[in-house]
Amino acid sequence: MQAELFPHPPGKGEQARRRLLLSALEKIGEKGYENASVREIADAAGQNLAAISYYFGSKEKLYAEVLDGIGAFLRSLIGPLAEESRRKLEEGALNPAGAVAVLKQVLGLLLGKQLGASEFDKIRLVMMREQAAPSESFDILYQNSLKPLHQTFCRLLAVATGEEPESTNVILRAHAIFGQVLVFTICRSTILRRLEIDHFEPQHVSTIAAIIEQHLDRLCGPGPFPSPLS
Template sequence: MERELFPSSPNKGEQARRKLLLAALKKFGEKGYDNASVREIADEAGQNVAAIAYYFVNKETLYTAVLEGIGQYVQGVFGKVAEEARERFKEGRPDQKLAKSIMKRMMRTLLGEQLEGSEFEKIRLVMLREQAAPSEKFDLLYEKTLRPLHQLFTRAVAVATGEEAESQQVILRTHAIFGQVLVFTLARATILRRLGVAKLDESHTAQIAAILDEHVELICEGLTTKGVQR
């Protein structure tokens, strides 16, 4: 079943609440928290302003609900691969092959979310804003969602490269490796122009995924060899 942002029951009240969350997500992404008004959000949702007070009390609480929903969605996106990876880590220290497999799966998962027109497109701008200029609510995303996923990927990188887990170097290396996927969001307009296409389709996704897999192999092999030589 396709993942859904802010899942709710068919109940009329819950559907109205979900419309407000989706409208808020759009307006917060387009204009930022400070510049998005509750009236604009209500109009976008086809609701009256009083509905925001009824369901969320105020704009701050509404934004909190939006970030919590984003976090739950991202956890769902990575849920299967993250759960399997954690189970394998519990069984003991995994070998390099398994660690590289985890890295590839996590990168392919994010790549697919960015390029295949999923719900990720709706959360992209809010995520970018929170990274560029973190709000007071950033910890809602970081503590429950971003940090656990980053730590999991960091552990896989450490095993795959033979480096010390959770060292500053591995944390930075992890961010750099994962950044290869994020660039297709951050610099999408540039790659579309370079390729001369209007959007990245499934063939591009497959080609990018193969390149990322190749990079994982080359990076890990190179660092492992470097460690042996030292």
């Protein structure tokens, strides 16, 4: 089943609540938290202004639930693979080659979701804003979702390279590897112009995935791993 943003049980009230969350996600992504007014959020959701107070209490709490929902979406997207990876790591059932294979799965999944038509497009602008200038609610997203996923990726990378999972080298290296995927979202307009295309076709996604896998193979290849910080 495809991951969904702000899933809700059936019912008119829950549908209105979800529309407000989606509207807040869109308007805050476009304008930023301070510039997106509660009135335009409510109007875009087809609700009256009082609905925000009724369902969430305040704009701040509405946005906190938006970030919590983004985290839940990311966990539903990557969670099953991350959970299986954590289980194998706890059992010592992953060798370096197996860890690299799982890393490729994670990166391929993220790449496909970011570049394909998916819910990822809806969260992209808010995620970029939170990275550039974290709000007071950023910790909800970081502690519940981003940090655990990043830690699992670091543990996999540590198995693949023989380094310590919480070392500065591994944390930075894991982020750099993630960056190879994220740059195609953050700098999408530039690469589309360079390729002289309007959007990514499946063959572009396959080529990007193959390049990232080649980089990962070289990074985690045999031999002593160079440490730039040693």
